[in-house]
Amino acid sequence: xxxxxxxxxxxxxxxxxxxxxxxxxxxxxxxxxxxxxxxxxxxxxxxxxxxxxxxxxxxxxxxxxxxxxxxxxxxxxxxxxxxxxxxxxxxxxxxxxxxxxxxxxxxxxxxxxxxxxxxxxxxxxxxxxxxxxxxxxxxxxxxxxxxxxxxxxxxxxxxxxxxxxxxxxxxxxxxxxxxxxxxxxxxxxxxxxxxxxxxxxxxxxxxxxxxxxxxxxxxxxxxxxxxxxxxxxxxxxxxxxxxxxxxxxxxxxxxxxxxxxxxxxxxxxxxxxxxxxxxxxxxxxxxxxxxxxxxxxxxxxxxxxx
Amino acid sequence: xxxxxxxxxxxxxxxxxxxxxxxxxxxxxxxxxxxxxxxxxxxxxxxxxxxxxxxxxxxxxxxxxxxxxxxxxxxxxxxxxxxxxxxxxxxxxxxxxxxxxxxxxxxxxxxxxxxxxxxxxxxxxxxxxxxxxxxxxxxxxxxxxxxxxxxxxxxxxxxxxxxxxxxxxxxxxxxxxxxxxxxxxxxxxxxxxxxxxxxxxxxxxxxxxxxxxxxxxxxxxxxxxxxxxxxxxxxxxxxxxxxxxxxxxxxxxxxxxxxxxxxxxxxxxxxxxxxxxxxxxxxxxxxxxxxxxxxxxxxxxxxxxx
Amino acid sequence: xxxxxxxxxxxxxxxxxxxxxxxxxxxxxxxxxxxxxxxxxxxxxxxxxxxxxxxxxxxxxxxxxxxxxxxxxxxxxxxxxxxxxxxxxxxxxxxxxxxxxxxxxxxxxxxxxxxxxxxxxxxxxxxxxxxxxxxxxxxxxxxxxxxxxxxxxxxxxxxxxxxxxxxxxxxxxxxxxxxxxxxxxxxxxxxxxxxxxxxxxxxxxxxxxxxxxxxxxxxxxxxxxxxxxxxxxxxxxxxxxxxxxxxxxxxxxxxxxxxxxxxxxxxxxxxxxxxxxxxxxxxxxxxxxxxxxxxxxxxxxxxxxx
Numbered sequence: 001x002x003x004x005x006x007x008x009x010x011x012x013x014x015x016x017x018x019x020x021x022x023x024x025x026x027x028x029x030x031x032x033x034x035x036x037x038x039x040x041x042x043x044x045x046x047x048x049x050x051x052x053x054x055x056x057x058x059x060x061x062x063x064x065x066x067x068x069x070x071x072x073x074x075x076x077x078x079x080x081x082x083x084x085x086x087x088x089x090x091x092x093x094x095x096x097x098x099x100x101x102x103x104x105x106x107x108x109x110x111x112x113x114x115x116x117x118x119x120x121x122x123x124x125x126x127x128x129x130x131x132x133x134x135x136x137x138x139x140x141x142x143x144x145x146x147x148x149x150x151x152x153x154x155x156x157x158x159x160x161x162x163x164x165x166x167x168x169x170x171x172x173x174x175x176x177x178x179x180x181x182x183x184x185x186x187x188x189x190x191x192x193x194x195x196x197x198x199x200x201x202x203x204x205x206x207x208x209x210x211x212x213x214x215x216x217x218x219x220x221x222x223x224x225x226x227x228x229x230x231x232x233x234x235x236x237x238x239x240x241x242x243x244x245x246x247x248x249x250x251x252x253x254x255x256x257x258x259x260x261x262x263x264x265x266x267x268x269x270x271x272x273x274x275x276x277x278x279x280x281x282x283x284x285x286x287x288x289x290x291x292x293x294x295x296x297x298x299x300x301x302x303x304x305x306x
Numbered sequence: 307x308x309x310x311x312x313x314x315x316x317x318x319x320x321x322x323x324x325x326x327x328x329x330x331x332x333x334x335x336x337x338x339x340x341x342x343x344x345x346x347x348x349x350x351x352x353x354x355x356x357x358x359x360x361x362x363x364x365x366x367x368x369x370x371x372x373x374x375x376x377x378x379x380x381x382x383x384x385x386x387x388x389x390x391x392x393x394x395x396x397x398x399x400x401x402x403x404x405x406x407x408x409x410x411x412x413x414x415x416x417x418x419x420x421x422x423x424x425x426x427x428x429x430x431x432x433x434x435x436x437x438x439x440x441x442x443x444x445x446x447x448x449x450x451x452x453x454x455x456x457x458x459x460x461x462x463x464x465x466x467x468x469x470x471x472x473x474x475x476x477x478x479x480x481x482x483x484x485x486x487x488x489x490x491x492x493x494x495x496x497x498x499x500x501x502x503x504x505x506x507x508x509x510x511x512x513x514x515x516x517x518x519x520x521x522x523x524x525x526x527x528x529x530x531x532x533x534x535x536x537x538x539x540x541x542x543x544x545x546x547x548x549x550x551x552x553x554x555x556x557x558x559x560x561x562x563x564x565x566x567x568x569x570x571x572x573x574x575x576x577x578x579x580x581x582x583x584x585x586x587x588x589x590x591x592x593x594x595x596x597x598x599x600x601x602x603x604x605x606x607x608x609x610x611x612x
Numbered sequence: 613x614x615x616x617x618x619x620x621x622x623x624x625x626x627x628x629x630x631x632x633x634x635x636x637x638x639x640x641x642x643x644x645x646x647x648x649x650x651x652x653x654x655x656x657x658x659x660x661x662x663x664x665x666x667x668x669x670x671x672x673x674x675x676x677x678x679x680x681x682x683x684x685x686x687x688x689x690x691x692x693x694x695x696x697x698x699x700x701x702x703x704x705x706x707x708x709x710x711x712x713x714x715x716x717x718x719x720x721x722x723x724x725x726x727x728x729x730x731x732x733x734x735x736x737x738x739x740x741x742x743x744x745x746x747x748x749x750x751x752x753x754x755x756x757x758x759x760x761x762x763x764x765x766x767x768x769x770x771x772x773x774x775x776x777x778x779x780x781x782x783x784x785x786x787x788x789x790x791x792x793x794x795x796x797x798x799x800x801x802x803x804x805x806x807x808x809x810x811x812x813x814x815x816x817x818x819x820x821x822x823x824x825x826x827x828x829x830x831x832x833x834x835x836x837x838x839x840x841x842x843x844x845x846x847x848x849x850x851x852x853x854x855x856x857x858x859x860x861x862x863x864x865x866x867x868x869x870x871x872x873x874x875x876x877x878x879x880x881x882x883x884x885x886x887x888x889x890x891x892x893x894x895x896x897x898x899x900x901x902x903x904x905x906x907x908x909x910x911x912x913x914x915x916x917x918x
Contacts, residue, residue, distance in 0.1 A: 040657050045346050047371060057694040058708065061687050065659060065712050068685045073374045075367050082363040088570045092582075096364065096569065099593035100371050263708065264700045287711035351652050353677060379680045381673050388669040394876045398888075402670065402875065405899035406677050 009126040009304030010119045011297055013136035014178040022178060026146050028296035029289070032069070043302055044071040048104040049097050052130070053079035056108050058264060059130050059139075062287070063106050066294035075102065079109075090114065091121060098124025104301045106130045126301040134168050140262050141174035143293040145182065147286050148217055151258060155182035161211045162203075163189040164221030164243065164270055167196045171262045172221060176202055187211045190221070191243055208243055212252050219260045220245050223270045236269040245271045250280070258282050315432040315610030316425045317603055319442040320484040328484060332452050334602035335595070338375070349608055350377040354410040355403050358436070359385035362414050364570060365436050365445075368593070369412050372600035381408065385415075396424060404430025410607045412436045432607040440474050446568050447480035449599040451488065453592050454523055457564060461488035467517045468509075469495040470527030470549065470576055473502045477568045478527060482508055493517045496527070497549055514549055518558050523588075525566045526551050529576045542575040551577045556586070564588050621738040621916030622731045623909055625748040626790040634790060638758050640908035641901070644681070655914055656683040660716040661709050664742070665691035668720050670876060671742050671751075674899070675718050678906035687714065691721075702730060710736025716913045718742045738913040746780050752874050753786035755905040757794065759898050760829055763870060767794035773823045774815075775801040776833030776855065776882055779808045783874045784833060788814055799823045802833070803855055820855055824864050831872045832857050835882045848881040857883045862892070870894050 014022070032039070048067050052060060060076075067074045077093075090109075097105055106128045107115055112135035115127055131137040149155055160179055162172045166188055176199055179186050186203035188195070189211040212218060223239060240246065245259065259271070259281040267273035276283055320328070338345070354373050358366060366382075373380045383399075396415075403411055412434045413421055418441035421433055437443040455461055466485055468478050472494055482505055485492050492509035494501070495517040518524060529545060546552065551565065556578075565577070565587040573579035582589055626634070644651070660679050664672060672688075679686045689705075702721075709717055718740045719727055724747035727739055743749040761767050772791055774784050778800055788811055791798050798815035800807070801823040824830060835851060852858065857871065871883070871893040879885035888895055 045375070047374075049367075055694060057689060061661075061689065061709075062712050064687060065685075065714075068659075069657070069713070073371075075370060077363060077367065082361060089573070092570065092573075095590060096593055097367075099590040100368050100597050101375070101594075102371075264704065267701070267704075284707060284711045287708055288713075291712050351681070353680075355673075379677075381676060383669060383673065388667060395879070398876065398879075401896060402899055403673075405896040406674050406903050407681070407900075408677075 008306070009301050010115075011128045011138055011301065012116050012119055013129060013132075014138045014141050014174045014181070015136075017138075017178070017181070019181050022142065022145065022181065025142055025293065025296045025300065026149060028299055029146050029292035032295040032299075033289075033292040039069040040071040042070040042299070045073060046071075046104075046302060047073045047075065047102045048106065048298065049075040049077055049102045049125075050106045050130075051077045051079055051093065051097075052108040054108050054110055054131070055080065056131060058287075059108065062290045063130060063139075063294050063298075066291050066298055069291065070295055070298055072298070090118060091123060094118060094123035094125050094127075103305060104128060104298060107132075109133070126305060128297055128301055131170060133170065134173075135170055136174040136177075137170040137262075138174050138178075139290070139294055139297055140171050141178045142297070143286055143290040144171075144175055144219065144260060144262070145178050146293055147260065147282050147289050148184075150285075150289070151282065152216065155179070155184050158184045158216045159187060159214050160184055161187045161189055161215040161218045162221065163208055163211065163218060163245075165194045165223050166190055166199060166221070167194045168224065169221045171219075172196075173199065175219065187214060189243075209249065209252065212245075212249050213254075215253050215257045217258045217260055218245065218253065219262075220270050222262060222264065222266060236266070239269055240272070244269060245275060247272055247274065250275060250278075260286060263287060314612070315607050316421075317434045317444055317607065318422050318425055319435060319438075320444045320447050320480045320487070321442075323444075323484070323487070325487050328448065328451065328487065331448055331599065331602045331606065332455060334605055335448075335452050335598035338601040338605075339595075339598040345375040346377040348376040348605070351379060352377075352410075352608060353379045353381065353408045354412065354604065355381040355383055355408045355431075356412045356436075357383045357385055357399065357403075358414040360414050360416055360437070361386065362437060364593075365414065368596045369436060369445075369600050369604075372597050372604055375597065376601055376604055378604070396420060397427060397429060400424060400429035400431050400433075409611060410434060410604060413438075415439070432611060434603055434607055437476055439476065440479075441476055442480040442483075443476040443568075444480050444484075445596065445600055445603055446477050447484045448603070449592055449596040450477075450481055450525065450566060450568070451484050452599055453566065453588050453595050454490075456591075456595070457588065458522065461485070461490050464490045464522045465493060465520050466490055467493045467495055467521040467524040468527065469514055469517065469524060469551075471500045471529050472496050472505060472527070473500045474530065475527045477525075478502075479505065481525065493520065495549075515555065515558065518551075518555050519560075521559050521563045523564045523566055524551065524559065525568075526576050528568065528570065528572060542572070545575055546578070550575060551581060553578055553580065556581060556584075566592060569593060620918070621913050622727075623740045623750055623913065624728050624731055625741060625744075626750045626753050626786045626793070627748075629750075629790070629793070631793050634754065634757065634793065637754055637905065637908045637912065638761060640911055641754075641758050641904035644907040644911075645901075645904040651681040652683040654682040654911070657685060658683075658716075658914060659685045659687065659714045660718065660910065661687040661689055661714045661737075662718045662742075663689045663691055663705065663709075664720040666720050666722055666743070667692065668743060670899075671720065674902045675742060675751075675906050675910075678903050678910055681903065682907055682910055684910070702726065703733060703735060706730060706735035706737050706739075715917060716740060716910060719744075721745070738917060740909055740913055743782055745782065746785075747782055748786040748789075749782040749874075750786045750790075751902065751906055751909055752783050753790045754909070755898055755902040756783075756787055756831065756872060756874070757790050758905055759872065759894050759901050760796075762897075762901070763894065764828065767791070767796050770796045770828045771799060771826050772796055773799045773801055773827040773830040774833065775820055775823065775830060775857075777806045777835050778802050778811060778833070779806045780836065781833045783831075784808075785811065787831065799826065801855075821861065821864065824857075824861050825866075827865050827869045829870045829872055830857065830865065831874075832882050834874060834876065834878060848878070851881055852884070856881060857887060859884055859886065862887060862890070872898060875899060
């Protein structure tokens with residue numbers, strides 16, 4: 001049973017969001033992007049805690065900028081280092097935060113499903129998933145879709161290639177769910193050893209050189225070579241040659257096709273360095289849009305509390 | 307010799323506070339609790355530094371919320387990690403903070419008596435003790451007494467049982483002093499091996515099952531099993547059976563008796579998990595009250611500077 | 613090629629600042645010192661990131677106070693701990709910060725010349741050097757000169773002795789360049805083994821007991837005994853006797869001569885403890901002035917962005 005707070009206020013993953021809810025988030029992101037005079041005065045004195053059990057400089061500071069642009073007060077709890085946080089249940093940590101006046105908790109956690117469990121309990125705080133193991137990363141997917149919509153004016157009917165280490169990618173999963181909700185067509189690609197059959201129920205899998213020819217957008221996933229067994233890839237060079245987005249491969253895309261990446265980028269591994277700043281790349285635009293999307297998500301969490 | 311700044315402004319421990327001073331702090335805590343419209347505008351641009359030589363997520367964030375609710379600017383110095391702070395005397399660290407514009411320093415330190423020594427020097431900052439080794443933890447005691455007064459309308463004449471690892475508890479010590487000042491009756495309890503005879507000059511010691519029958523309130527202390535020699539307790543189970551607050555023991559309390567704990571709780575060690583959220587438990591109320599008390603203590607530190 | 617942003621906005625080191633630019637910074641520091649009513653309202657909602665690859669409590673909190681006094685929003689990135697920051701190029705980190713809305717990045721880094729290289733690229737952020745290996749530490753030099761000018765009313769013609777571990781001192785280098793620009797006379801002193809011949813092109817080297825007799829001001833450098841080979845100094849005592857500022861040596865200075873130190877001080881190593889708080893010591897005044905200078909430097913970075 002999901003508490004009533006959940007539906008209005010938590011953000012667990014994109015598979016729990018309707019098309020209309022996502023559209024509203026994009027509208028609010030657009031509002032915050034275009035109304036800087038409304039920042040700071042939005043939610044002064046409202047407390048949000050960033051509870052990170054895994055390191056994440058990039059997502060953390062994007063949320064922090066969003067929080068501060070909304071005029072919120074921010075707390076940071078480093079779940080990796082804090083012995084107190086480590087020694088107690090997540091439920092008790094969340095209830096403690098609620099007791100001292102925190103309304104929203106942004107959580108990065110490695111345990112898939114932990115946030116969904118917490119959302120079933122009335123801890124008193126609204127939860128936002130900032131990346132959960134190999135499970136999901138909904139604000140990344142939302143900012144990706146917002147970027148696509150900003151560029152193409154629509155999502156329905158777009159062909160989006162998601163390429164790379166699908167098996168370990170929370171970004172791929174959250175994007176797949178959200179893109180399908182909007183009627184986009186998703187093509188998965190990448191090394192055979194990194195395929196995830198559960199995702200292929202909702203998308204087709206194609207070799208990269210075939211997939212790329214159909215891509216309105218290609219989302220390159222970050223490859224974490226250190227995670228894989230040695231025999232998979234002998235080197236970054238081998239990965240790039242077989243599965244990386246090189247200039248040659250980019251030129252096989254439709255001429256209107258755009259390049260996306262959740263960052264941080266491994267330059268010259270999954271993507272040629274020269275393409276990162278290429279006019280067809282939206283990588284830095286994605287980072288910028290992440291702030292507007294997170295402002296919208298934080299606003300939803302606060303307003304959803306009634 | 308105590309500097310004049312000390313008396314007006316530092317908070318070293320509850321044994322240096324008169325009944326009137328504590329009553330004023332409770333009044334100001336009540337003011338801050340009930341006047342959210344006055345937060346933020348209270349002390350804008352006034353700097354406080356949180357100097358923590360020991361980890362303390364819970365006390366740190368409670369202070370941080372209090373500081374931010376008052377509109378103060380906060381700095382964090384992690385004395386454990388900062389090589390600069392470690393390599394210099396505390397006196398030089400405090401004088402440096404004063405030189406750059408910090409008025410109040412909240413200190414968590416393991417060295418009993420260090421803060422009292424610092425208060426004898428004119429470092430230029432007002433000091434607040436946020437927990438000092440096994441010495442004292444005055445804001446915890448103040449929030450406990452404020453919670454008792456909020457519930458019972460008075461402190462004089464109450465019987466308060468403090469139970470658990472008395473020897474290592476700074477919370478017990480600060481509470482004992484403050485409760486005695488208000489004319490409350492304190493009963494100590496817990497394992498023989500954890501008794502502290504110095505505290506028994508001001509309180510009686512009774513076996514837990516006897517003590518509990520007289521308790522208007524029982525304050526369960528956090529047991530830190532890892533600190534104790536192996537032969538003391540073979541397990542958390544053994545501790546709970548002998549000295550924990552179980553449902554059976556709670557039912558031996560007077561029906562109006564309440565349950566307190568400074569948190570974080572070891573569920574099913576010193577207290578049965580089901581009792582933490584019990585209607586008679588004030589544990590989360592204590593956490594909430596900690597913010598109001600710390601706002602009052604910070605205000606005193608700033609106003610006491612004249 | 614230096615980008616146009618550089619000249620107007622970056623602060624790489626004092627050798628890139630004209631006399632007029634430094635005078636303007638001193639004027640603005642004086643403005644901020646004397647106009648507290650203008651703090652906070654100066655640059656609300658403007659984002660600065662502090663990117664520290666080396667620990668530096670003192671410089672970090674001085675910048676943080678300056679940033680907050682100007683009403684800016686601050687982010688902290690711990691380059692030592694952040695795996696994301698470690699795994700990517702500094703260029704990508706800076707571009708990411710620009711993408712999420714950061715305008716100024718304060719960088720502490722061990723790699724001499726890294727910031728100058730970054731300043732040649734248009735990353736989108738203004739850079740401020742907060743100490744760079746053995747290279748330079750321009751805000752320290754600026755606050756030192758501001759302190760000298762505040763005390764003597766002028767810089768031209770002053771004799772300043774910089775004494776200690778010259779070879780490893782970024783403070784010495786940045787001060788030498790800036791003092792020469794203003795027509796001050798610099799005398800270097802310290803152990804033979806710590807001389808740096810490259811600095812002696814612009815200053816003379818004298819034994820400490822000779823140098824001190826001519827000093828309008830003596831800047832004692834922090835000695836880091838742990839950095840040096842064991843045979844250099846057998847102990848802190850040996851260093852103090854040979855090269856430390858003792859009371860006896862202070863009495864050899866002109867009676868108007870003042871004592872300076874960038875701090876943190878090793879009491880009774882490079883300077884006698886009793887001299888730190890001596891009326892002729894400007895050490896705590898330097899710390900205070902560091903905040904005003906950093907406010908001026910941050911203001912320059914923001915206004916230089918046009």
